[in-house]
Amino acid sequence: MKIGARPRRPLTAGMRRGTAGTVAVTALVAAVCGTGGPTAAPDPASATTRTVAASRTKAAGAPTVKDAKPVAGAAGERVDCKRAKCVALTFDDGPGRHTDALLRHLAAYRARATFFVVGRNVAANQAIVRRTYAAGHEIGSHTWSHPDLTTLPAAKVRAQFARTDRAIKAAIGVRPKLVRPPYGAFNAAVRKQTRRPLVMWSVDTLDWLHRDSSRVARKTLKSVRPGSVILFHDIHPTTVAAMPKVLKRLSARGYTFVTVSRLYGGRPPKLVYGR
Ligand SMILES: [Zn+2]
Numbered sequence: 001m002k003i004g005a006r007p008r009r010p011l012t013a014g015m016r017r018g019t020a021g022t023v024a025v026t027a028l029v030a031a032v033c034g035t036g037g038p039t040a041a042p043d044p045a046s047a048t049t050r051t052v053a054a055s056r057t058k059a060a061g062a063p064t065v066k067d068a069k070p071v072a073g074a075a076g077e078r079v080d081c082k083r084a085k086c087v088a089l090t091f092d093d094g095p096g097r098h099t100d101a102l103l104r105h106l107a108a109y110r111a112r113a114t115f116f117v118v119g120r121n122v123a124a125n126q127a128i129v130r131r132t133y134a135a136g137h138e139i140g141s142h143t144w145s146h147p148d149l150t151t152l153p154a155a156k157v158r159a160q161f162a163r164t165d166r167a168i169k170a171a172i173g174v175r176p177k178l179v180r181p182p183y184g185a186f187n188a189a190v191r192k193q194t195r196r197p198l199v200m201w202s203v204d205t206l207d208w209l210h211r212d213s214s215r216v217a218r219k220t221l222k223s224v225r226p227g228s229v230i231l232f233h234d235i236h237p238t239t240v241a242a243m244p245k246v247l248k249r250l251s252a253r254g255y256t257f258v259t260v261s262r263l264y265g266g267r268p269p270k271l272v273y274g275r
Pocket residue numbers: 032033034035036037092093142146182183
C-alpha cells in the first residue's frame with residue numbers, strides 16, 4: 001500500500017487502544033497490537049560487531065551486555081535471498097513471558113527472526129532482549145507504548161521512537177534500524193519523523209485474534225511465499241506453541257528463516273511489505 005495508506009485491516013473490536021494503565025502492561029499492549037505496521041529492519045551486525053557494540057554499551061547505569069554471545073554461522077547469516085527461498089518471521093509487541101520459549105523453538109531450526117519490540121516492555125525485560133539479539137535475531141522498534149502514530153503530533157511521534165531507541169540501545173548496545181508502526185498505521189507526517197524503513201508484512205496470521213495454534217500454523221503454511229514477511233505476536237502462548245510445526249513444515253519445503261534486513265540483503269526499502 002502507498003505511503004499514507006491506512007493499515008490493510010482496520011481496527012476491529014478485538015483491538016483496543018492501549019492506555020497508560022499501570023497494570024498488566026504487557027497484556028494490554030498485546031491486546032492493542034493486533035495489526036502490526038511495517039518496519040524496516042537494519043542489517044544485523046556481524047557477530048564480532050555485535051560483541052564490540054555490546055561491550056561498548058556499558059554506559060552509566062546501563063546493565064552490562066557481556067552475556068550477549070552471538071551465535072556464529074547460523075544459516076540465516078549467510079544466505080542470499082535472491083537465490084534461496086527465504087521467509088522473514090516477525091514477532092511484535094514483546095518481549096514477554098513467552099519469548100524465551102520462542103527463542104528455543106527458533107534455535108532448534110537455526111531460524112533467525114525479527115522482533116519488533118515495545119519500548120516499555122524492553123525496559124522491563126532487558127535480559128530477554130539481550131538474549132534475543134545474542135541469538136542472532138534482529139531487534140526493531142515498535143514504539144514505546146504502542147499508540148496509533150497517526151493520532152499524535154510530530155514531537156510525540158519522535159519521542160515514541162527516541163525513547164524506544166534508548167531502551168533498546170541500553171539493552172543490546174545498538175539502535176534499531178527498522179521501525180514497525182503499531183497497527184501498521186502511518187501517514188506522510190509519521191513517515192517524516194524517521195528515515196528508517198517502515199516494515200509492514202505480507203501475511204497477517206491474525207494470531208492475536210484467534211489465539212489458536214492450529215489456526216496460526218494453517219494460515220502461515222497456506223499463505224507463505226518466498227520473500228514473505230509474516231506477522232506474529234510472541235506475547236501469545238498460542239502463537240509460540242504454533243512455531244514448532246511452522247518451522248518444521250517450512251524447513252521441509254526448503255525455506256530459510258532470515259531477519260528482515262537479511263531478506264533484503266541488508267538494504268530494506270523505505271517501506272517493506274514482503275512478497
Ligand atoms: Zn503491535
